[in-house]
Amino acid sequence: MAQTNLSQVLDRIRADIDNCYFTVCFEMESGLPLGMSTLEFRDEAENIGAAFGQILDIITRGQRHGRNKHIREELHTFREIILETSESTFVILVPELGEQMAVGIGMPKEVKLGYARVAINKHRQALVESIRAIG
Amino acid sequence: MVEGMRLGELLRAASLSGASVAYTVSGPGVRGRVALRTGKVVEANATIEGSPALNGRPALDALLARSAELTVEPAPVRTSRPPAKPPKTVPPPPPPPTSAASSAPAKKEPPSVSTNANPFQEISEQMRSSAPGSVAAGIFSIEDGLMLGVHSSVPDTNVDAMSGSHVRIVDQIMKFAELLPERIRGKLHSVVLELEETSFFMTMDDDHRVAIMLAGDHVKGNLGYIRLVAKRQVKKTIAVLDGI
Numbered sequence: 001m002a003q004t005n006l007s008q009v010l011d012r013i014r015a016d017i018d019n020c021y022f023t024v025c026f027e028m029e030s031g032l033p034l035g036m037s038t039l040e041f042r043d044e045a046e047n048i049g050a051a052f053g054q055i056l057d058i059i060t061r062g063q064r065h066g067r068n069k070h071i072r073e074e075l076h077t078f079r080e081i082i083l084e085t086s087e088s089t090f091v092i093l094v095p096e097l098g099e100q101m102a103v104g105i106g107m108p109k110e111v112k113l114g115y116a117r118v119a120i121n122k123h124r125q126a127l128v129e130s131i132r133a134i135g
Numbered sequence: 136m137v138e139g140m141r142l143g144e145l146l147r148a149a150s151l152s153g154a155s156v157a158y159t160v161s162g163p164g165v166r167g168r169v170a171l172r173t174g175k176v177v178e179a180n181a182t183i184e185g186s187p188a189l190n191g192r193p194a195l196d197a198l199l200a201r202s203a204e205l206t207v208e209p210a211p212v213r214t215s216r217p218p219a220k221p222p223k224t225v226p227p228p229p230p231p232p233t234s235a236a237s238s239a240p241a242k243k244e245p246p247s248v249s250t251n252a253n254p255f256q257e258i259s260e261q262m263r264s265s266a267p268g269s270v271a272a273g274i275f276s277i278e279d280g281l282m283l284g285v286h287s288s289v290p291d292t293n294v295d296a297m298s299g300s301h302v303r304i305v306d307q308i309m310k311f312a313e314l315l316p317e318r319i320r321g322k323l324h325s326v327v328l329e330l331e332e333t334s335f336f337m338t339m340d341d342d343h344r345v346a347i348m349l350a351g352d353h354v355k356g357n358l359g360y361i362r363l364v365a366k367r368q369v370k371k372t373i374a375v376l377d378g379i
Contacts, residue, residue, distance in 0.1 A: 021319055044316050051314035058307050059328075062300065077331030083308060087321025090312075106319060114359070 006130040009123055010037035016119035021106035024048055028056050028100050052092050052104040095127045142202040150174045150281050157212045162205040167198050176279045196299050254375045255284030258368055262349055266364040268356020274372055278344040334358050336365050343373050
Protein backbone atom coordinates (compact mmCIF):
# COMPACT_ATOMS: atom_id res chain seq x y z
CA MET A 1 0.00 0.00 0.00
CA ALA A 2 2.77 2.41 1.02
CA GLN A 3 4.66 1.57 -2.13
CA THR A 4 1.54 2.19 -4.21
CA ASN A 5 1.19 5.64 -2.65
CA LEU A 6 4.81 6.42 -3.39
CA SER A 7 4.43 5.30 -7.01
CA GLN A 8 1.37 7.51 -7.37
CA VAL A 9 3.21 10.55 -6.03
CA LEU A 10 6.15 9.85 -8.37
CA ASP A 11 3.67 9.55 -11.25
CA ARG A 12 2.11 12.88 -10.34
CA ILE A 13 5.47 14.67 -10.22
CA ARG A 14 6.43 13.21 -13.59
CA ALA A 15 3.11 14.24 -15.10
CA ASP A 16 3.56 17.82 -13.85
CA ILE A 17 6.95 18.24 -15.52
CA ASP A 18 6.82 18.41 -19.30
CA ASN A 19 8.64 15.53 -20.98
CA CYS A 20 10.04 14.38 -17.63
CA TYR A 21 12.23 11.31 -18.25
CA PHE A 22 11.75 9.69 -14.88
CA THR A 23 11.13 10.14 -11.19
CA VAL A 24 12.74 7.60 -8.93
CA CYS A 25 12.82 7.11 -5.17
CA PHE A 26 15.85 5.26 -3.89
CA GLU A 27 17.50 4.28 -0.67
CA MET A 28 20.48 6.56 -0.08
CA GLU A 29 22.85 3.97 1.35
CA SER A 30 22.46 1.27 -1.28
CA GLY A 31 21.18 3.35 -4.19
CA LEU A 32 18.52 0.70 -4.80
CA PRO A 33 15.29 2.04 -6.30
CA LEU A 34 12.13 1.75 -4.18
CA GLY A 35 9.79 3.13 -6.78
CA MET A 36 9.99 4.65 -10.22
CA SER A 37 7.77 6.43 -12.68
CA THR A 38 8.95 6.47 -16.28
CA LEU A 39 7.80 5.74 -19.76
CA GLU A 40 11.10 4.72 -21.28
CA PHE A 41 13.77 4.14 -18.65
CA ARG A 42 12.33 1.29 -16.59
CA ASP A 43 15.16 -1.07 -17.55
CA GLU A 44 17.70 1.46 -16.35
CA ALA A 45 16.15 2.08 -12.92
CA GLU A 46 19.00 0.33 -11.08
CA ASN A 47 21.69 2.25 -12.94
CA ILE A 48 19.96 5.55 -12.31
CA GLY A 49 19.49 4.75 -8.61
CA ALA A 50 23.14 3.68 -8.34
CA ALA A 51 24.41 6.85 -10.05
CA PHE A 52 22.32 9.08 -7.82
CA GLY A 53 23.18 7.05 -4.73
CA GLN A 54 26.90 7.45 -5.46
CA ILE A 55 26.53 11.18 -6.04
CA LEU A 56 24.79 11.51 -2.68
CA ASP A 57 27.55 9.44 -1.12
CA ILE A 58 29.97 12.29 -1.93
CA ILE A 59 27.83 14.54 0.26
CA THR A 60 27.53 12.08 3.13
CA ARG A 61 31.29 11.53 3.07
CA GLY A 62 31.75 15.30 3.25
CA GLN A 63 29.44 15.33 6.30
CA ARG A 64 31.74 12.91 8.05
CA HIS A 65 35.19 13.85 6.81
CA GLY A 66 34.96 17.46 5.57
CA ARG A 67 37.98 19.47 6.70
CA ASN A 68 36.11 22.67 7.48
CA LYS A 69 33.83 22.17 10.46
CA HIS A 70 31.37 24.85 9.28
CA ILE A 71 30.98 23.19 5.89
CA ARG A 72 30.81 19.76 7.56
CA GLU A 73 27.94 20.97 9.77
CA GLU A 74 26.22 22.64 6.84
CA LEU A 75 26.38 19.45 4.79
CA HIS A 76 24.23 17.74 7.42
CA THR A 77 21.42 19.96 6.23
CA PHE A 78 21.74 18.83 2.61
CA ARG A 79 18.42 19.18 0.79
CA GLU A 80 18.98 19.05 -2.93
CA ILE A 81 21.55 18.71 -5.68
CA ILE A 82 20.92 19.81 -9.25
CA LEU A 83 23.13 18.70 -12.11
CA GLU A 84 22.83 20.59 -15.36
CA THR A 85 24.28 18.94 -18.43
CA SER A 86 24.28 19.82 -22.12
CA GLU A 87 21.26 17.51 -22.60
CA SER A 88 19.37 17.28 -19.35
CA THR A 89 18.78 18.48 -15.83
CA PHE A 90 18.87 16.01 -12.94
CA VAL A 91 17.55 16.87 -9.50
CA ILE A 92 18.26 14.72 -6.46
CA LEU A 93 16.48 15.75 -3.31
CA VAL A 94 16.06 14.58 0.22
CA PRO A 95 12.41 15.38 0.98
CA GLU A 96 12.92 15.16 4.72
CA LEU A 97 16.11 15.52 6.70
CA GLY A 98 17.04 12.40 8.58
CA GLU A 99 15.17 10.09 6.22
CA GLN A 100 17.37 7.65 4.37
CA MET A 101 15.45 7.97 1.15
CA ALA A 102 15.98 10.38 -1.70
CA VAL A 103 14.17 11.19 -4.92
CA GLY A 104 15.78 11.69 -8.31
CA ILE A 105 14.17 13.42 -11.26
CA GLY A 106 15.48 13.60 -14.80
CA MET A 107 14.20 16.07 -17.37
CA PRO A 108 15.29 17.63 -20.64
CA LYS A 109 17.37 20.80 -20.28
CA GLU A 110 14.58 22.74 -21.97
CA VAL A 111 12.44 22.40 -18.84
CA LYS A 112 12.86 25.56 -16.84
CA LEU A 113 14.48 24.81 -13.54
CA GLY A 114 12.19 27.15 -11.63
CA TYR A 115 9.14 25.44 -13.08
CA ALA A 116 10.46 22.00 -12.16
CA ARG A 117 11.11 23.13 -8.60
CA VAL A 118 7.55 24.39 -8.30
CA ALA A 119 6.26 21.01 -9.51
CA ILE A 120 8.47 19.18 -7.02
CA ASN A 121 7.53 21.43 -4.10
CA LYS A 122 3.85 21.00 -4.90
CA HIS A 123 4.19 17.29 -4.13
CA ARG A 124 6.87 17.50 -1.46
CA GLN A 125 4.50 16.94 1.46
CA ALA A 126 2.82 13.95 -0.22
CA LEU A 127 6.29 12.58 -0.97
CA VAL A 128 7.36 12.94 2.67
CA GLU A 129 4.21 11.16 3.84
CA SER A 130 4.53 8.29 1.40
CA ILE A 131 8.20 7.81 2.36
CA ARG A 132 7.30 7.85 6.06
CA ALA A 133 4.62 5.26 5.40
CA ILE A 134 7.27 2.86 4.08
CA GLY A 135 8.75 2.93 7.58
CA MET B 136 63.28 29.07 2.84
CA VAL B 137 60.44 30.88 1.13
CA GLU B 138 59.44 33.47 3.70
CA GLY B 139 55.83 34.18 4.50
CA MET B 140 54.27 32.08 1.76
CA ARG B 141 52.54 28.77 2.12
CA LEU B 142 52.86 25.92 -0.31
CA GLY B 143 49.39 26.51 -1.77
CA GLU B 144 50.13 30.17 -2.43
CA LEU B 145 53.44 29.37 -4.09
CA LEU B 146 51.85 26.72 -6.28
CA ARG B 147 49.04 29.06 -7.26
CA ALA B 148 51.50 31.76 -8.21
CA ALA B 149 53.59 29.31 -10.23
CA SER B 150 50.49 27.90 -11.86
CA LEU B 151 49.28 31.35 -12.85
CA SER B 152 52.59 32.47 -14.23
CA GLY B 153 53.21 29.18 -16.03
CA ALA B 154 56.54 28.75 -14.23
CA SER B 155 58.60 25.59 -14.02
CA VAL B 156 59.59 25.31 -10.39
CA ALA B 157 60.07 22.72 -7.69
CA TYR B 158 59.79 22.87 -3.94
CA THR B 159 60.78 20.56 -1.15
CA VAL B 160 58.65 20.76 1.94
CA SER B 161 59.18 19.57 5.45
CA GLY B 162 57.30 19.76 8.70
CA PRO B 163 56.54 17.69 11.77
CA GLY B 164 56.62 14.12 10.50
CA VAL B 165 56.18 15.19 6.87
CA ARG B 166 58.56 15.50 3.95
CA GLY B 167 57.76 15.93 0.30
CA ARG B 168 58.44 17.47 -3.05
CA VAL B 169 56.22 19.18 -5.59
CA ALA B 170 57.31 20.16 -9.08
CA LEU B 171 55.54 22.14 -11.77
CA ARG B 172 56.38 22.34 -15.44
CA THR B 173 54.98 25.37 -17.28
CA GLY B 174 52.49 25.90 -14.50
CA LYS B 175 51.20 22.32 -14.31
CA VAL B 176 51.94 20.01 -11.42
CA VAL B 177 54.02 17.18 -12.85
CA GLU B 178 55.35 15.60 -9.70
CA ALA B 179 54.23 15.32 -6.09
CA ASN B 180 55.38 12.96 -3.42
CA ALA B 181 55.03 12.92 0.32
CA THR B 182 56.32 10.83 3.17
CA ILE B 183 54.21 11.08 6.29
CA GLU B 184 55.33 9.40 9.48
CA GLY B 185 53.42 6.20 10.09
CA SER B 186 51.87 6.12 6.59
CA PRO B 187 53.02 4.63 3.32
CA ALA B 188 54.70 7.04 0.90
CA LEU B 189 52.26 8.95 -1.30
CA ASN B 190 52.62 9.98 -4.90
CA GLY B 191 50.65 12.14 -7.31
CA ARG B 192 47.32 13.63 -6.34
CA PRO B 193 47.00 12.02 -2.86
CA ALA B 194 50.47 13.37 -2.02
CA LEU B 195 49.54 16.88 -3.18
CA ASP B 196 46.29 16.80 -1.21
CA ALA B 197 48.11 15.61 1.91
CA LEU B 198 50.74 18.34 1.64
CA LEU B 199 48.22 21.09 0.95
CA ALA B 200 46.13 20.01 3.91
CA ARG B 201 49.20 20.51 6.11
CA SER B 202 50.51 23.61 4.36
CA ALA B 203 50.24 25.73 7.51
CA GLU B 204 52.84 23.56 9.27
CA LEU B 205 55.25 23.13 6.39
CA THR B 206 58.51 24.86 5.61
CA VAL B 207 58.99 25.31 1.87
CA GLU B 208 62.38 25.41 0.14
CA PRO B 209 62.99 25.96 -3.57
CA ALA B 210 64.49 22.85 -5.17
CA PRO B 211 66.26 22.22 -8.44
CA VAL B 212 63.93 21.47 -11.33
CA ARG B 213 64.63 18.17 -13.02
CA THR B 214 65.23 18.78 -16.67
CA SER B 215 63.90 15.39 -17.69
CA ARG B 216 60.99 13.37 -16.34
CA PRO B 217 61.88 11.10 -13.41
CA PRO B 218 62.48 7.60 -14.74
CA ALA B 219 59.40 5.43 -14.38
CA LYS B 220 61.45 2.22 -14.60
CA PRO B 221 65.03 1.51 -13.59
CA PRO B 222 67.24 2.64 -16.44
CA LYS B 223 68.79 -0.12 -18.50
CA THR B 224 71.97 1.81 -19.07
CA VAL B 225 73.84 4.46 -17.18
CA PRO B 226 71.61 7.50 -17.22
CA PRO B 227 73.01 10.27 -19.36
CA PRO B 228 74.05 13.42 -17.55
CA PRO B 229 71.67 16.33 -17.86
CA PRO B 230 72.21 18.18 -21.13
CA PRO B 231 74.77 20.95 -20.70
CA PRO B 232 73.29 24.39 -20.91
CA THR B 233 73.95 26.23 -24.12
CA SER B 234 74.68 29.87 -24.29
CA ALA B 235 71.13 30.68 -25.31
CA ALA B 236 69.26 32.54 -22.63
CA SER B 237 66.25 30.29 -23.04
CA SER B 238 68.21 27.28 -21.81
CA ALA B 239 69.53 28.86 -18.64
CA PRO B 240 69.77 26.42 -15.72
CA ALA B 241 66.36 25.74 -14.29
CA LYS B 242 67.62 26.50 -10.77
CA LYS B 243 67.92 30.12 -11.72
CA GLU B 244 64.24 30.27 -12.64
CA PRO B 245 62.44 32.06 -9.80
CA PRO B 246 58.92 31.21 -8.78
CA SER B 247 58.09 34.46 -10.64
CA VAL B 248 55.38 35.65 -8.33
CA SER B 249 53.64 38.43 -10.13
CA THR B 250 53.53 41.71 -8.30
CA ASN B 251 50.34 42.61 -10.14
CA ALA B 252 47.02 41.83 -8.53
CA ASN B 253 45.75 38.35 -9.21
CA PRO B 254 42.99 38.82 -11.83
CA PHE B 255 41.17 35.70 -10.59
CA GLN B 256 41.17 37.14 -7.09
CA GLU B 257 39.65 40.31 -8.48
CA ILE B 258 36.96 38.34 -10.30
CA SER B 259 36.20 36.38 -7.11
CA GLU B 260 35.85 39.57 -5.11
CA GLN B 261 33.68 41.10 -7.78
CA MET B 262 31.45 38.02 -7.79
CA ARG B 263 30.98 38.19 -4.05
CA SER B 264 30.27 41.88 -4.05
CA SER B 265 27.80 41.73 -6.94
CA ALA B 266 25.77 38.78 -5.64
CA PRO B 267 23.79 39.84 -2.56
CA GLY B 268 23.93 37.32 0.26
CA SER B 269 26.95 35.49 -1.16
CA VAL B 270 29.33 34.02 1.40
CA ALA B 271 32.14 32.66 -0.76
CA ALA B 272 33.33 32.86 -4.33
CA GLY B 273 36.20 31.05 -5.93
CA ILE B 274 37.81 30.08 -9.20
CA PHE B 275 39.72 26.81 -9.37
CA SER B 276 41.46 24.61 -11.85
CA ILE B 277 39.67 21.32 -12.50
CA GLU B 278 42.99 19.92 -13.72
CA ASP B 279 44.96 20.02 -10.48
CA GLY B 280 42.52 21.29 -7.86
CA LEU B 281 44.41 24.49 -7.15
CA MET B 282 42.46 27.58 -6.26
CA LEU B 283 43.21 30.47 -8.62
CA GLY B 284 41.25 33.06 -6.69
CA VAL B 285 38.96 33.04 -3.68
CA HIS B 286 37.01 35.41 -1.50
CA SER B 287 35.23 33.95 1.49
CA SER B 288 33.59 35.04 4.69
CA VAL B 289 33.37 31.48 6.03
CA PRO B 290 35.61 31.31 9.11
CA ASP B 291 38.58 28.88 9.24
CA THR B 292 38.47 28.31 5.50
CA ASN B 293 41.42 26.31 4.25
CA VAL B 294 41.45 27.48 0.66
CA ASP B 295 43.53 24.58 -0.61
CA ALA B 296 41.37 21.97 1.06
CA MET B 297 38.31 23.78 -0.28
CA SER B 298 39.42 23.76 -3.92
CA GLY B 299 40.64 20.17 -3.57
CA SER B 300 37.27 19.00 -2.30
CA HIS B 301 35.38 20.93 -4.97
CA VAL B 302 37.44 19.29 -7.69
CA ARG B 303 36.84 15.92 -6.12
CA ILE B 304 33.09 16.56 -6.12
CA VAL B 305 33.17 17.57 -9.78
CA ASP B 306 35.33 14.55 -10.72
CA GLN B 307 33.11 12.08 -8.90
CA ILE B 308 29.89 13.54 -10.20
CA MET B 309 31.30 13.28 -13.74
CA LYS B 310 32.28 9.68 -13.07
CA PHE B 311 28.96 8.61 -11.59
CA ALA B 312 26.98 10.50 -14.21
CA GLU B 313 28.34 7.92 -16.63
CA LEU B 314 25.92 5.43 -15.11
CA LEU B 315 23.01 7.48 -16.41
CA PRO B 316 21.50 6.45 -19.75
CA GLU B 317 23.78 7.74 -22.50
CA ARG B 318 21.11 9.41 -24.62
CA ILE B 319 20.15 11.81 -21.81
CA ARG B 320 23.47 12.12 -19.99
CA GLY B 321 25.11 15.07 -21.81
CA LYS B 322 28.17 16.94 -20.63
CA LEU B 323 28.09 18.27 -17.08
CA HIS B 324 28.29 22.05 -16.95
CA SER B 325 26.92 23.05 -13.57
CA VAL B 326 26.11 21.70 -10.14
CA VAL B 327 23.84 23.26 -7.54
CA LEU B 328 24.08 22.03 -3.98
CA GLU B 329 21.23 23.16 -1.74
CA LEU B 330 21.72 23.04 1.99
CA GLU B 331 19.32 24.25 4.65
CA GLU B 332 20.79 27.77 4.75
CA THR B 333 23.22 27.95 1.86
CA SER B 334 23.31 27.22 -1.87
CA PHE B 335 26.53 26.35 -3.68
CA PHE B 336 26.60 26.92 -7.39
CA MET B 337 29.48 25.54 -9.41
CA THR B 338 29.80 26.03 -13.12
CA MET B 339 32.62 24.72 -15.23
CA ASP B 340 34.26 25.11 -18.59
CA ASP B 341 35.64 21.74 -19.48
CA ASP B 342 37.70 23.02 -22.42
CA HIS B 343 39.64 25.40 -20.20
CA ARG B 344 39.52 22.99 -17.21
CA VAL B 345 38.36 25.76 -14.92
CA ALA B 346 35.39 26.04 -12.56
CA ILE B 347 33.71 28.86 -10.71
CA MET B 348 32.00 28.45 -7.35
CA LEU B 349 29.67 30.89 -5.70
CA ALA B 350 27.93 30.17 -2.41
CA GLY B 351 25.10 32.22 -1.03
CA ASP B 352 22.74 32.51 1.88
CA HIS B 353 19.13 31.42 1.22
CA VAL B 354 17.62 34.30 3.14
CA LYS B 355 19.81 37.17 1.98
CA GLY B 356 20.43 35.96 -1.54
CA ASN B 357 18.72 33.93 -4.22
CA LEU B 358 19.83 31.07 -6.38
CA GLY B 359 18.79 32.65 -9.69
CA TYR B 360 20.96 35.70 -9.05
CA ILE B 361 23.90 33.62 -7.87
CA ARG B 362 23.63 31.45 -10.96
CA LEU B 363 23.54 34.47 -13.27
CA VAL B 364 26.52 36.18 -11.65
CA ALA B 365 28.62 32.99 -11.70
CA LYS B 366 27.80 32.22 -15.34
CA ARG B 367 28.75 35.74 -16.39
CA GLN B 368 32.09 35.45 -14.66
CA VAL B 369 32.93 32.29 -16.61
CA LYS B 370 33.41 34.35 -19.77
CA LYS B 371 35.59 36.85 -17.95
CA THR B 372 37.69 34.09 -16.41
CA ILE B 373 38.22 32.44 -19.79
CA ALA B 374 39.27 35.77 -21.29
CA VAL B 375 41.89 36.14 -18.52
CA LEU B 376 43.07 32.55 -19.01
CA ASP B 377 43.41 33.07 -22.75
CA GLY B 378 45.44 36.19 -22.11
CA ILE B 379 47.99 34.46 -19.86
